[in-house]
Amino acid sequence: DQQVKQNSPSLSVQEGRISILNCDYTNSMFDYFLWYKKYPAEGPTFLISISSIKDKNEDGRFTVFLNKSAKHLSLHIVPSQPGDSAVYFCAASTGANSKLTFGKGITLSVRP
Amino acid sequence: NAGVMQNPRHLVRRRGQEARLRCSPMKGHSHVYWYRQLPEEGLKFMVYLQKENIIDESGMPKERFSAEFPKEGPSILRIQQVVRGDSAAYFCASSPPRATWGETQYFGPGTRLLVL
Numbered sequence: 001d002q003q004v005k006q007n008s009p010s011l012s013v014q015e016g017r018i019s020i021l022n023c024d025y026t027n028s029m030f031d032y033f034l035w036y037k038k039y040p041a042e043g044p045t046f047l048i049s050i051s052s053i054k055d056k057n058e059d060g061r062f063t064v065f066l067n068k069s070a071k072h073l074s075l076h077i078v079p080s081q082p083g084d085s086a087v088y089f090c091a092a093s094t095g096a097n098s099k100l101t102f103g104k105g106i107t108l109s110v111r112p
Numbered sequence: 113n114a115g116v117m118q119n120p121r122h123l124v125r126r127r128g129q130e131a132r133l134r135c136s137p138m139k140g141h142s143h144v145y146w147y148r149q150l151p152e153e154g155l156k157f158m159v160y161l162q163k164e165n166i167i168d169e170s171g172m173p174k175e176r177f178s179a180e181f182p183k184e185g186p187s188i189l190r191i192q193q194v195v196r197g198d199s200a201a202y203f204c205a206s207s208p209p210r211a212t213w214g215e216t217q218y219f220g221p222g223t224r225l226l227v228l
Contacts, residue, residue, distance in 0.1 A: 034216065042222070044203070046218060091155075100147075100217060
């Protein structure tokens with residue numbers, strides 16, 4: 001039973017354009033959502049998070065949107081840069097200091 | 113402020129041997145989590161520990177796997193009598209003491225275990 005789903009395995013965008021990475025979840029108890037970026041042979045690096053009391057959080061080129069009624073969140077990267085090419089994981093948790101449930105990840109390729 | 117440290121980075125074991133994976137959390141962090149990533153999969157939660165306590169081990173296989181976080185020293189994930197299916201990347205994450213809302217977990221570089 002996959003509670004966090006990233007249905008698209010890959011995405012390719014042109015440098016300078018917007019990248020939109022999507023994530024759906026099924027567990028209505030999730031109240032904290034995170035995006036991590038991962039390069040091969042490295043650990044996940046935290047990018048941005050959002051709590052369920054918000055619908056948007058922005059940090060530089062990265063913005064996360066949360067639609068609780070649809071149980072959907074998305075990560076927007078604008079403008080996209082070649083260095084953004086990596087695997088992006090969506091994760092969710094219930095409450096403070098609890099385990100993360102991850103999606104399978106999406107591979108983003110940004111073409112120069 | 114050093115990040116989460118894991119060693120070894122790569123570990124090769126033959127079937128039936130024991131594997132010990134170590135994790136030192138970030139300074140000031142008292143919560144440690146272990147996750148496993150199989151090829152082409154996302155990270156799967158295994159266990160959550162605080163100093164000298166296991167808080168949640170709902171993701172740990174019932175046999176051969178154990179974890180500890182002693183008062184002094186790193187957290188240890190121990191796999192006894194390894195099998196080929198244990199081959200995976202094992203990641204440790206840490207977070208600060210309990211906050212009022214969700215707390216970000218910071219990950220180490222992982223240990224890649226290969227069982228021959």
